[in-house]
Amino acid sequence: MSGTPKYSYAELRRREQERLEAERKRRAAEEARRRAEAEARERQRRLEEMQRALGNHAERVERSLTGKKNDLPADELSALTKEFAQWKKKIGAARTTEALAEVQEALLAIEQKAERLAEAEARRRAELLRKKTAAEHVVGELAAVMEGLRADEVVQRWQYHRMAEIEAMLQSARSAIAAERYEEPAVMLEAAKRQAADMVEKANAAQLKADKRDYIAESIRSALTEMGYVVSAPAAEHASHPASAIAFRAADAAGRTIAVSVPVEGEVFYTVDGFPHTAEALVDGGTAPACDQAEATLNQMRQLLAAGYGVDTSEILWEGKADPNRRLRKADALPTSSSARRAEG
DSSP: OTTSOOOOOOOOOHHHHHHHHHHHHHHHHHHHHHHHHHHHHHHHHHHHHHHHHHHHHHHHHHHHHHHTTTTSOHHHHHHHHHHHHHHHHHHHHOOSHHHHHHHHHHHHHHHHHHHHHHHHHHHHHHHHHHHHHHHHHHHHHHHHHHHHHHHOHHHHHHSGGGHHHHHHHHHHHHHHHHTTOTTHHHHHHHHHHHHHHHHHHHHHHHHHHHHHHHHHHHHHHHHHHHTTOEEOOOEESSTTOTTOOEEEEEEOTTSOEEEEEEOSSSOEEEEEESSOOEEEEOTTSSEEEEOHHHHHHHHHHHHHHHHHSOOOOOOEEOTTOSOTTOOOOOOOSTTOTTOOEEEEO
């Protein structure tokens, strides 16, 4: 059975066994030393490699933080910069890759936080810009309201004294934008619109009264002209005030004159001169002034006003007019047909 493997057991003698074991132990120690040295070198290589990589990473983070100077709130940037400086110092001082891994994680966290803050700041600034743009539009509308009032001659005539309030609102709205109080201009615009509407309403009401005054004055001038009087041009009694009464004089060939004063509201006054004056006896004794010719002239004028100009006037009255049953009435606002007219003779 030459093809069948043959085997046997061999054993070393004790001395040879001990010698081999001692030699193995010595070589194993040497191998362990070499392994430890190789491991240490590898760890050091990895440590230095990570330090270089982290050094480069730190430079990028530092440049990124510097580049975000205008993108982050100053206090947030300052805090991140201080935190970064503390971790950067640990790169060179680290003695293990675990320590460097901690630094790397911290640097990544700083980068991510900086990005989040930058994005939040960008959103905040975008929202502020949106609000500022809207507020500036509102201020533009407020300025338009003011310019509209300035262009309105009627408002400027009757409500000019209130323009300062609108101008103050405009200035306050501009100041609010400068202080980033972007909600305030809209409130001021609404207030300005309400005031402008009130100014326009009151100005129109005042102008209507003035128009009625002017129409009544011109109608009286025309009626007196029809009666043969030479009538002067109308003039405001107080030229600086738009609510002034309008005055003029009428004279006839006989030298008789009628001075007329037409107010915006109240009684129209007629002062006559050159007409004969009499004293009329009263029932209870005494006398009262009478001016029959002047009264007749003014009544003729009243008839012409009613017939040709649509102006109705009340009976001519004056203080002390002879009529024990007459009570002087306070005139209604012009130009209602019930307004009292007073003549002085």
